[in-house]
Structure formats: C-alpha cells, structure tokens
Amino acid sequence: MVWPLDLAILTLVVIVGIGAITVKDLLGAAILFGAYSFMMCLLWSIMGAVDVAFTEASVGAGVSTVFFVAAVFRTSRRTKD
Amino acid sequence: MKTIGLIIAVLTGALLIYATADFPAWGDPHSPASLHVSPYYIEKTIEETAVPNIVTSVLADYRGYDTMYETTVIFSAGVACFLLLRTFRRKEPEERLYRHVLTGVTIHAKRGKLPPSGDFERIDTAWTPPDLIIKTMCRLLIPFIQLFALYVIAHGHHSPGGGFQGGVMLGASVILLAISQDLRTAVRRLGEKVDALLCAAGVFIYAGTGALCLLLGLNFLDYSALVRVLPCDPIMARSHGIFIVEIGVGIAVMATMIWIYCNVSSSGEYDEGL
Amino acid sequence: MGDLIQAIVAKYNYWIYITLMMIGLYAMIAKNNLVKKIVGMNIFQTAIILFYVSTGVKRGGTLPIIEHGHGGHSHVIHAADYINPLPHVLMLTAIVVSVATLGVALALAIRIYNRYNTLEEDEILAQIREE
Amino acid sequence: MSQHYPALIVIVPLLAAFIISVAGWINKKLCFPIAVAAVTVSTGSSIGLLFRVMNEGVVHYRLGGWLPPWGIAYYVDQLNALVLCVVTVAALLNLIAAKKSIEQEFPERIGPFYTLYVLFVTGMVGITVTGDAFNLYVLLEIASITGYALIAMGDKDRAPLASLNYLYMGTIGACFYLLGVGYLYIATGSLNMVDIARILPDLYQSKAVLGAFIICMVGVWIKMAFFPLHGWLPNAYTFAPSASSSLIAPLMTKVMIYVMIRLILTVFTPKFAFATLAISDSIVWLACIAIVMGAIFALAQRDLKKMLTYIIVAEVGYMVGGAWLGNRAGMTGAILHIMNDALMTLCAFLVVGNIVYKVKGYAFDNLKGLFAKMPFTMGAFVIAALSFIGVPPTCGFFSKWYLISGAIQAGHYGFMVALIFSSLVNVVLFFRIIEIGYYEPFSDHHGHDHPAEPMAEAPLTMLVPLYIVAAGLILVGLYTGNIVNHIIRFVIPGSFV
Numbered sequence: 001m002v003w004p005l006d007l008a009i010l011t012l013v014v015i016v017g018i019g020a021i022t023v024k025d026l027l028g029a030a031i032l033f034g035a036y037s038f039m040m041c042l043l044w045s046i047m048g049a050v051d052v053a054f055t056e057a058s059v060g061a062g063v064s065t066v067f068f069v070a071a072v073f074r075t076s077r078r079t080k081d
Numbered sequence: 082m083k084t085i086g087l088i089i090a091v092l093t094g095a096l097l098i099y100a101t102a103d104f105p106a107w108g109d110p111h112s113p114a115s116l117h118v119s120p121y122y123i124e125k126t127i128e129e130t131a132v133p134n135i136v137t138s139v140l141a142d143y144r145g146y147d148t149m150y151e152t153t154v155i156f157s158a159g160v161a162c163f164l165l166l167r168t169f170r171r172k173e174p175e176e177r178l179y180r181h182v183l184t185g186v187t188i189h190a191k192r193g194k195l196p197p198s199g200d201f202e203r204i205d206t207a208w209t210p211p212d213l214i215i216k217t218m219c220r221l222l223i224p225f226i227q228l229f230a231l232y233v234i235a236h237g238h239h240s241p242g243g244g245f246q247g248g249v250m251l252g253a254s255v256i257l258l259a260i261s262q263d264l265r266t267a268v269r270r271l272g273e274k275v276d277a278l279l280c281a282a283g284v285f286i287y288a289g290t291g292a293l294c295l296l297l298g299l300n301f302l303d304y305s306a307l308v309r310v311l312p313c314d315p316i317m318a319r320s321h322g323i324f325i326v327e328i329g330v331g332i333a334v335m336a337t338m339i340w341i342y343c344n345v346s347s348s349g350e351y352d353e354g355l
Numbered sequence: 356m357g358d359l360i361q362a363i364v365a366k367y368n369y370w371i372y373i374t375l376m377m378i379g380l381y382a383m384i385a386k387n388n389l390v391k392k393i394v395g396m397n398i399f400q401t402a403i404i405l406f407y408v409s410t411g412v413k414r415g416g417t418l419p420i421i422e423h424g425h426g427g428h429s430h431v432i433h434a435a436d437y438i439n440p441l442p443h444v445l446m447l448t449a450i451v452v453s454v455a456t457l458g459v460a461l462a463l464a465i466r467i468y469n470r471y472n473t474l475e476e477d478e479i480l481a482q483i484r485e486e
Numbered sequence: 487m488s489q490h491y492p493a494l495i496v497i498v499p500l501l502a503a504f505i506i507s508v509a510g511w512i513n514k515k516l517c518f519p520i521a522v523a524a525v526t527v528s529t530g531s532s533i534g535l536l537f538r539v540m541n542e543g544v545v546h547y548r549l550g551g552w553l554p555p556w557g558i559a560y561y562v563d564q565l566n567a568l569v570l571c572v573v574t575v576a577a578l579l580n581l582i583a584a585k586k587s588i589e590q591e592f593p594e595r596i597g598p599f600y601t602l603y604v605l606f607v608t609g610m611v612g613i614t615v616t617g618d619a620f621n622l623y624v625l626l627e628i629a630s631i632t633g634y635a636l637i638a639m640g641d642k643d644r645a646p647l648a649s650l651n652y653l654y655m656g657t658i659g660a661c662f663y664l665l666g667v668g669y670l671y672i673a674t675g676s677l678n679m680v681d682i683a684r685i686l687p688d689l690y691q692s693k694a695v696l697g698a699f700i701i702c703m704v705g706v707w708i709k710m711a712f713f714p715l716h717g718w719l720p721n722a723y724t725f726a727p728s729a730s731s732s733l734i735a736p737l738m739t740k741v742m743i744y745v746m747i748r749l750i751l752t753v754f755t756p757k758f759a760f761a762t763l764a765i766s767d768s769i770v771w772l773a774c775i776a777i778v779m780g781a782i783f784a785l786a787q788r789d790l791k792k793m794l795t796y797i798i799v800a801e802v803g804y805m806v807g808g809a810w811l812g813n814r815a816g817m818t819g820a821i822l823h824i825m826n827d828a829l830m831t832l833c834a835f836l837v838v839g840n841i842v843y844k845v846k847g848y849a850f851d852n853l854k855g856l857f858a859k860m861p862f863t864m865g866a867f868v869i870a871a872l873s874f875i876g877v878p879p880t881c882g883f884f885s886k887w888y889l890i891s892g893a894i895q896a897g898h899y900g901f902m903v904a905l906i907f908s909s910l911v912n913v914v915l916f917f918r919i920i921e922i923g924y925y926e927p928f929s930d931h932h933g934h935d936h937p938a939e940p941m942a943e944a945p946l947t948m949l950v951p952l953y954i955v956a957a958g959l960i961l962v963g964l965y966t967g968n969i970v971n972h973i974i975r976f977v978i979p980g981s982f983v
Contacts (some may be wrong), residue, residue: 003427010371017375017398020472021382022409026390027476033394042373048418048438049408050241051136052446058249060455063338064397066256067454068353072344072390077467079388086385090377097376097665100697101369104672110412110435115413117675117685119441120434121556125434126421135440144444145548146558150612150624151448152499157605157628158455160507161460161635164598165646191414208592240420245451265430274511281504288501303551341458348465351485383654383802396903404666408802410672442671445620449664456657463650477529480646486643 006046011037025080026072034065121235131320132238132293140243141323145302148326149287154332156284158280163277180204205353206262219261226254234331238320244327248334255335256342264347264354267339273351276340283333287326341345368409375402389467390473393460401454404446411442419443491535492547492560492615495570498527499608510597517600518585524604525581529574536567544825554617555678561617565751565977566823568969569744572825576736576832576955577607583836583951585841586944591727592639592739599639600791603733606632610737614744619667619753620677622745623660626709630656633738636730648721655708655718662705665715669698669754673880675819679753686755690762699754706749708750710742710802715774720795720919722782728842731834736828739798739963743805743824747817750809756979760812768900773807774904776800781911782940789839789849792830793915797874801827807901808889814982816892821974823885826873826962830882833870833955840944840952856923860943864923866956871916873959876909881963888970895983 014031016039020032043054105112122139132138140148179188188201213337226313230250237243291302299306304322305315313321346354379402382395419440446453464474471479502524509516539545539562547560562570577948581603588599609629616622634656638649655673674685675693689695703713711719723735750759760766787793805827808820838848840863845852857864873882886905893902943949961967 001375007367010367014371014374014378017378020394020398020460021386021391021437022379026388028298029391029394033397034377036398037401038428040405043405044408047408047412048380048416049133049411049443050420051140051243051246052311052404052443054241054246055249055447055450056401058246058253060401060452063342064454064457066253066260066342066459067345067457068394070342072467073355074346074348074465075390075474078156078474079391081387081391082387083385086383089384090381092382094373094377096700097373098370098698100669100693100701101373105692107366107368107409108412110415112411113408113675113685114410114442114672115434115439118555118677119439119675120438123419123421123434124432135419135421135437136443137440137903139440139444140447142550143557144620147444147448147621150621150628151451153605153608154452154455154624154627154631155634156504156507157602157632158458160598160601160605161459161631164595164602164635165459165462165466166639169594192617197424241418245447257678277511278508280509285501285504288497288504292501295490295493295497300551300744301490301497301549302548305551322964341462345458345461345465348469350545354486378656383658386709389650396654400657400661403668404663407671408666410668428779432851441677445677446625450618452624454573455631456653459631460650460653463634463638463646463653466638469652470646483644 006043007041009046011038013043021029022080022081024081026075026077027069029079030065030072033068037061037064039059090170105311107232128318129319130323131316132323134238134240134243136241137237137243137323137327141326142304142319145323145326146292148168148330149284149291149302152284152287152330155334156280157335159277159280159340162341162344162350166344166353168349178206182263203265211262215261219257223258224255225250226257230254230331234327235324237327245334248331249329251335252338252342257338259342259346261352264343268343268351271339273343276336276343279332279336280340283329283331283336286329286332290325290329291324320351336338369406372406372409373403375399375405378402387476389464389476391462393457395454395463396460399455400449404449404453407446407449408444411439413438446448487523488534488538488596490547491531492545492562493530493549495528495535495574495615496608496612498531499524499604499611503608506604507597507601510601514596517597518828520724521581521600521604522578524605525574525578528607529571529578530898531797532567532570532574532611535562536571536973539564539567539672554978555676555681558616558618558621559621559678560615562615563977564973565744565747566614568821568822568856569741570626571612572828573609573610573614573737573741576704576828577610577733579951579955580729580733580736580832580836584732585947587727587948588729590843591729593843596921599636599729602635602945603633603729604796606636606733617679618677619670619679619682623664623667624918626660626663629738629741630660630709633730635768637726638736638840639730640727641725644721645725648718652718652722656717659705659708659715661820662708664705666700666702666705669694669701673698678806678914679748682753683755686753686758687805687902690758691850695758696763699758702749703775703799704748706746707806707938710739710806711799712796712802712806713772713779713799716776716780716799719799720792723795724789724792724796728835728839732832732839735795735798735835736832739802740824740828743802743809743820743907746806747809747820751977751979756812756981766810766812769810770896770901770937771806772982774809774900776803776806777904777908781908783976784915786912790841790853790919791835791848793919794834794838797912797915798831801831804886804889804908807904808892809897810895811892811901812982813892813895815895816889817978818970818974819885819888819892819980821977822888822966822970826881826885826959827917829958829962833866833952834874836952837867837870838956840948843944843948843962844942850919850922853919853922854926857920859941862943863952864950866952867923867969868920869956871912871920873911873963875916879963880959881966884966 016036041056126138234247235240294306297306308318379399415439545562584900612625784796873880876886
C-alpha cells in the first residue's frame with residue numbers, strides 16, 4: 001500500500017471526472033473518460049484487485065473509449081454543456 | 082433541472098456518508114466481509130478446484146452462475162445494438178469513391194459499382210491517405226496482441242486474466258485493424274454472420290457445459306459431473322470445466338465487442354465506419 | 356503519525372467514491388446532452404465498483420493468487436494472508452454490465468441523432484412539440 | 487427431472503435464446519416455434535414447481551453443487567412459485583398473441599426480436615427464482631437491457647428517446663440496488679438472502695444496514711415506477727411496439743414489487759422493516775399520493791395506451807401501500823394483486839395490441855365504432871375494465887377487498903379513501919372508452935359517418951390468448967379463497983396479525 005500515490009490518484013480521478021462532464025466538446029469528454037478509466041485501473045491495482053484492474057484497462061479504458069469515439073464520430077462533437 | 086440534480090446528488094451523498102459511519106475500518110482484517118464467506122474460497126480453492134487464482138475459481142465455479150449471466154448480458158447487448166441500428170433496406174450511397182492504386186486518381190462512381198480489380202480500391206468519402214507508420218505498426222502489433230490475448234485466456238488459472246480480458250483483447254485487435262485500415266477490411270476478415278454466430282456459440286458453450294452437467298446427473302454447472310466424459314478425477318474435472326467455460330466467454334466477448342463496434346461506428350450500415 | 360494517515364486514507368477513500376457518485380448522478384440528471392449523460396452514467400457505475408473494491412482490501416494481505424510450486428499442497432493457507440477475492444469477482448460482472456449498457460445507450464443515441472439531427476435534449480423536445 | 491425444475495425454468499429459455507439467434511440467420515420461420523417451445527417448457531416447470539412447493543414446502547436448488555452461502559442457491563417458496571407461474575403464463579400467452587403483430591411491424595428483425603423476447607423472460611424468471619442478492623442484480627440487468635431494446639423498436643420518432651430516458655433511470659435504479667447490496671455485504675459479509683437474514687438481527691441498529699435498506703428500496707422503487715420516480719414509465723410503455731408493451735407492462739413492475747416484498751419479508755425481515763424503522767406510515771401516505779396522482783394523470787390523457795400506463799402507476803401505489811400496511815390482510819392483498827394486476831394489465835394491453843393491429847392507432851379518436859368493428863376484442867376489454875374497477879366476480883375486486891380491509895385494520899383511512907377514489911376514477915375512465923367505442927359512430931378521415939362498419943376482427947391467434955386471459959380474470963376471482971388459503975397464507979410470517 002503506497003498511500004501518497006493512492007491519495008494523489010484519488011484526487012486526480014475526481015478532477016478528471018469533473019473535467020469529463022464539463023468539457024464542451026464530446027470528443028474531449030470521451031478522451032477524458034478514457035483517462036478516468038485508466039486512473040481507476042491504477043487505483044485498483046494499488047488496492048490489489050489485479051483482475052478487476054486488468055478488466056478495466058481493457059474494457060473501460062480501451063473498448064469503452066473506442067465506442068464513445070465511434071459514436072461521437074457518427075453523431076456530432078457539439079455540446080452546449 | 083440543474084438545481085434539482087444538485088439537490089438529489091447532495092441528498093444521496095449525505096445519506097451515503099451518514100451510512101459509512103458504521104463501516105469497519107478500511108482494510109480491517111477483522112471486518113465481516115473478510116471473515117464470513119471469503120476465507121472459505123481462499124482456503125479451499127486449491128483443494129477443491131486446483132486453481133491457484135482465487136478470482137478465477139470463484140468467478141467460473143463457485144459463482145459461475147453469475148458469470149454465465151454476465152456473458153449473457155454482453156450477448157444481449159450485442160443483439161440489442163444489432164436490432165436497434167442495423168439497416169436492412171439499405172439506400173444505395175449517392176456515389177462511391179474509387180482510387181487508382183498506382184496513380185492515386187480518385188474516381189466518383191455515381192451509380193453502381195466498379196467490378197473488383199487489383200487496380201482500384203474502394204475508399205471512404207471522408208478519406209485521408211493511410212499513414213504508412215500507423216498502418217505498418219498496427220500490422221506488426223496485431224498478431225502479438227492476439228497471441229497475448231490467447232495467453233491471457235489460457236493462463237487465467239495461474240495469473241490475472243481469463244476469458245473476459247482475453248476476449249476483449251482479441252476483439253480490440255480486430256477493432257484496431259478497423260481503425261488503422263478501414264471497416265471494410267475488418268469485415269472482410271470477420272464477416273457479420275460469422276460474428277453473430279460466434280457470439281451465440283460462445284455463450285452456448287458456457288450454458289451448454291452447465292446443461293451437460295445437468296444431463297450427466299448432477300446439478301446445473303456442477304463441473305465434477307464432467308468426470309464421466311473427461312479422463313481425470315473430479316477436482317481436475319472442475320479445473321477443466323473452468324477452462325472450457327473461459328474459452329466460451331472469450332469467444333462470446335470477442336465477437337460481441339466487434340459486433341457492437343461495427344454497428345456503432347457505421348450506424349448499422351457496415352459500409353463506411355470510423 | 357501512521358495511524359492518523361491510515362485514518363485519513365480510510366475516510367478519504369469513501370469520500371472520493373461518494374464524490375464520484377455524486378458527480379455521475381448530477382451529470383445524469385442535470386446535463387442536457389445525451390452523450391454527456393452517458394459519460395455521467397459510466398462515472399456513476401465506476402464509482403460503485405470503486406466502493407466494492409475498497410471493501411475487499413485487507414491490511415497485510417497480498418494478491419488473491421495462491422503461491423504454489425509443483426506439488427504445492429504442502430503448506431497451509433491462511434485466509435488472512437490474501438485479499439478478499441469475492442468483491443473482485445462481483446465487480447468483474449459489474450464492469451461487463453456497464454460496458455453492455457454503454458453499447459445499448461450509444462446505439463440509442465445514434466438512432467436519436469439520425470432522426471433529430473441533434474443530441475441536445477431540449478432541442479429534441481422542441482422539435483417534438485412543433486410536430 | 488422434477489428436482490431440476492428450478493433450474494429448468496431459467497435455463498431452457500436461456501439456451502433457446504442462443505438457438506433462436508442462430509436460427510434467425512438460417513430460416514426466420516424457425517424462430518417462433520423454438521421460442522414457444524422454450525417458454526412452454528418453462529411454464530410447465532413453473533407449474534410443476536408450484537405443486538411441488540405446495541406439497542413439500544420450500545424447495546432448494548444448489549447451482550454448481552456448492553453449499554450456500556458460498557455458492558448460489560435457489561430458495562423457492564410459495565411466493566416465488568406463484569409469481570413464477572404468473573410470469574411464465576403471461577409471457578407464453580403474449581408470445582402467441584404477438585406473432586402476427588411482430589410479423590407486421592418489423593418483418594426483417596424477427597430473429598433478434600425473439601432472441602431478446604426470450605432473454606427478457608429469462609431475466610424475469612431468474613429474478614423471481616433466485617435466492618442470492620447479487621445474482622438478482624445480474625438478472626435485473628439482463629431484463630433491463632433487453633427491455634430497452636424491445637421498447638426502442640416502437641414508434642420511430644419517439645420510442646428511442648423514451649427508451650434512452652428509461653435506460654438512464656433504470657441504470658440509476660439498478661446501481662442503487664447494487665450499492666445497497668454492497669452496504670449489506672460490508673456489514674454482514676454475505677450475499678445469500680437467507681444467510682444475510684440470519685446475521686442481520688445483531689445489526690439492526692447499524693447505520694450501514696439502515697443505509698442499505700433505504701438505497702435498496704429507492705432503487706427498486708425507481709424500477710417499479712413508484713410515484714415520484716415514475717417519470718420514465720408512461721412514454722416508454724406508450725411508444726413501445728405492442729408486442730413488447732404487452733410483455734413488459736404486465737411483468738416488469740410486478741416482478742419489482744415481488745423483489746420489494748422479498749426484501750422486506752426475507753432479507754431485512756418484517757421486524758426490522760416495520761418495528762425498528764417505523765417509517766411504514768409515511769410510505770403508505772406516499773402510496774396514497776401515488777394512487778391519487780396516477781388516477782388524475784390518467785384522466786388527463788387523450789389516448790388509450792397512455793391512459794393505461796398511468797393506471798399502472800396508480801396500481802403500483804396499491805401494491806406498495808398494501809405491502810407497507812404491515813398486517814396480514816394488507817400483505818395478502820398486495821401479493822394477490824401482483825397476480826391480478828399482471829393479468830389485468832396483460833388483458834388490457836393485448837386489447838390495445840389487437841386494436842393497433844387492425845386500426846393502426848390507439849388515440850381515443852381511433853376507438854370510435856370499435857364495438858361494431860371488433861366486438862370480441864372489446865368484449866374482453868370490458869372484462870378487463872370491470873376488473874380494474876373492481877366489480878365482483880372479477881379478480882380485481884378481491885385483491886382490492888383485502889387491501890381495503892387491511893387499511894381499515896391498520897386504521898389507515900387515507901389509504902382506504904385513495905383506493906375508493908381510484909376505483910371511482912377507473913369507472914369514469916373505462917366508461918368513457920366504452921362510450922366512445924359503443925355510441926360514437928366510426929368516422930374516417932374525411933369526416934363522413936359510416937353507420938354500420940363491417941366487422942373486421944383480429945385473427946384467431948390473437949383472440950384466443952386474449953380470451954384465455956379474460957377467462958383467467960374471472961376464474962382467479964372465483965378461486966381467490968383457494969389461492970389465499972393454499973398458497974399465500976404460508977408466505978406471510980406469523981408475526982403479522
């Protein structure tokens with residue numbers, strides 16, 4: 001358990017999470033969501049949940065982000081909020 | 082709406098924080114969660130299933146029934162995306178673009194299509210010339226990604242990983258192909274119909290293994306019944322049963338991820354994607 | 356000093372997960388853009404997964420993979436040495452459920468966009484009212 | 487095979503779903519027979535299971551052969567068995583009735599549609615039969631995801647948005663339930679319902695358990711569309727294709743009410759829910775508001791399907807209120823009403839399906855002259871209407887009777903007044919429809935009145951299931967005493983008076 005790393009990532013996760021829902025560009029939101037997932041994955045590997053971290057790295061940071069980008073590509077990047 | 086949302090979120094948060102007051106301390110080895118059910122798994126996994134990775138043994142055996150439905154959730158999401166997006170009465174595109182491979186001249190075909198030949202290749206309307214570096218890198222990477230994915234599926238008994246992670250990576254390798262080249266290239270390698278069949282077949286392997294146990298006389302998903310068809314003792318039969326269902330999960334997850342990606346990235350037209 | 360830090364770490368973890376949940380919930384209720392709501396939904400689900408994984412942590416425990424050599428039945432296994440694996444198993448399921456929900460939600464959003472040519476909820480409702 | 491009934495109920499539709507999805511690529515005609523066969527086996531198993539439970543008491547089934555609480559186990563008592571029968575029978579009848587309308591509405595998508603239909607049934611029966619709190623969540627997600635897709639296939643313009651809103655709310659609901667299970671897990675260390683109930687009595691004062699209870703309840707309320715959280719329901723059910731709305735409307739809310747009762751009776755135990763918490767009174771008041779508001783919104787609607795959806799919102803109020811009255815009569819009424827309301831809603835939505843099949847619309851204007859045009863369909867509609875109003879001998883009367891006597895026994899006169907008010911509003915609502923259908927002549931779009939519209943009744947495959955359900959409404963009403971004495975009586979714990 002490396003607690004300073006844990007605290008730092010926990011704080012970053014919140015910042016990226018707020019960023020993902022406030023940024024006024026859907027492609028940006030998708031990429032920030034990928035970063036958010038990746039930090040979650042780091043957090044879980046610190047906590048010892050290696051299988052969950054592995055799944056989140058491949059599903060959350062990988063495929064989910066690709067789905068988001070694909071959907072944004074098919075629709076529009078524009079957002080009012 | 083914004084204030085309502087804020088109020089609801091804050092109320093929920095307050096309730097949750099209030100309820101955490103009685104939680105056991107974080108990481109406490111004497112919390113009920115660490116003492117009641119889970120020690121059994123840790124102590125018995127080698128003895129009863131011969132699988133050192135406890136997460137795999139709990140996932141695919143002790144709570145294998147949950148995992149079967151988890152795979153079914155993925156399957157139903159795949160079918161749902163197909164049902165929602167796939168267009169059957171396709172409208173013929175206004176014009177198709179063909180590019181002469183040698184000279185790079187683009188031809189606009191207003192109606193119909195060019196006969197397939199080596200001289201012309203079909204390109205997307207929003208086409209940019211393929212980046213040589215990306216194309217080559219992906220071509221080099223994809224076989225290794227797939228090899229690693231197979232390793233992850235096969236080695237799930239002893240190390241982190243298993244059917245889901247491996248399946249997602251296999252799917253991601255095909256998605257990478259679709260991104261680095263174009264959707265048509267990926268679909269040529271793995272057609273829609275094959276994809277849909279693999280998707281159903283993967284989950285069927287899982288549920289069918291369970292049903293086989295039922296037919297062999299024990300309860301649903303009790304892999305020790307497989308001892309009558311596999312040449313081994315009941316404990317190794319559990320281990321092999323876990324391996325079989327992990328393969329099923331891998332196939333189903335791979336096929337579904339590709340299926341969802343193809344439908345979402347081309348709005349169900351399977352023509353030009355991301 | 357060590358105890359104090361441990362106490363802060365303990366509380367901090369729960370606070371963060373509740374904060375993330377509130378962010379997600381707020382985005383799902385208050386945001387106007389359909390895809391933004393989906394992003395919020397995923398943040399919400401991930402926060403719950405974070406909570407579950409936190410319940411599995413055990414001080415002094417190691418990864419939930421039993422050490423084994425060839426003929427590894429010789430040593431006794433102590434449950435206190437390994438992290439609780441059950442929440443991990445549950446959360447694998449939850450992650451997969453969240454990606455499945457994401458796929459269906461995006462498919463629906465694309466269908467809505469194809470019909471109304473916008474992803475903003477108020478613009479869609481205005482178009483419905485005009486008809 | 488009879489010891490495997492609990493597994494067969496769920497497994498057969500599940501396996502059939504994969505076969506159907508493959509068959510859809512080979513020959514579309516194969517899909518329907520496979521689906522019917524699978525749901526029939528499921529129905530047969532659930533009826534067999536009901537008889538077994540009535541003879542032997544609680545039936546256990548261990549999946550994977552593992553002992554609970556380490557493995558997942560099924561506990562089937564009279565409550566599960568009854569709800570299972572209702573779910574499978576309703577799904578089977580609707581499957582047969584919906585064949586024509588599925589072929590009419592989306593001929594190219596038959597394969598995936600039947601796949602999702604059967605998976606939805608799997609999810610519903612899986613929720614009902616399981617004895618594991620987390621397993622319930624996974625099956626809830628299967629039912630939800632298939633439900634979103636089935637709903638979004640309806641009206642091209644409105645259905646996808648309605649379905650997406652349902653998806654947002656449904657995800658919040660399911661996640662709240664998951665969070666509640668997590669709080670229970672951290673307090674007790676177990677996921678098995680019976681095991682949790684065994685550990686909980688020492689923890690009744692714990693804030694974590696209180697939090698778990700509230701979050702679970704809110705989650706389940708969102709899924710069942712209890713009044714302030716009902717926003718997603720009317721649009722989702724109105725714009726769904728008739729094949730899916732007549733599947734989802736009778737089953738989803740009712741099964742969620744079953745989950746609520748299961749949580750109260752088995753997991754948290756009535757002692758905690760009624761004695762320790764003492765919030766039952768305010769929840770019954772909330773149910774009263776739900777009933778009154780549902781009835782008022784229903785009055786404001788101008789089309790049949792939307793009116794029915796608001797009636798569902800009011801009926802949810804009946805059942806939540808009855809369950810939270812905390813006495814024997816109220817709980818009996820709530821459980822009986824799960825069955826009765828599923829049948830009534832199924833009957834009403836099948837009628838809507840027939841009307842849509844023939845008239846292509848369900849606004850009040852489309853209903854003019856329907857008694858002449860579709861006399862058999864409207865005959866069944868009258869039976870459903872009488873049951874909604876609560877006229878004996880239809881089953882609606884008897885459950886309402888139990889609910890009202892429960893309200894009087896608990897001294898909760900507000901709930902009684904709300905029930906009577908809603909019955910009166912139902913009289914107005916349904917007689918308005920019957921008046922439009924019977925007295926107002928059919929008029930086409932040019933405003934010409936046609937005095938005698940030729941009869942154009944829905945096909946027999948739609949009428950026969952409809953009449954089975956309509957006969958069921960009366961038969962269940964006539965045999966209410968037997969159902970209560972032989973099945974429901976055993977569900978209610980002895981502490982209830």
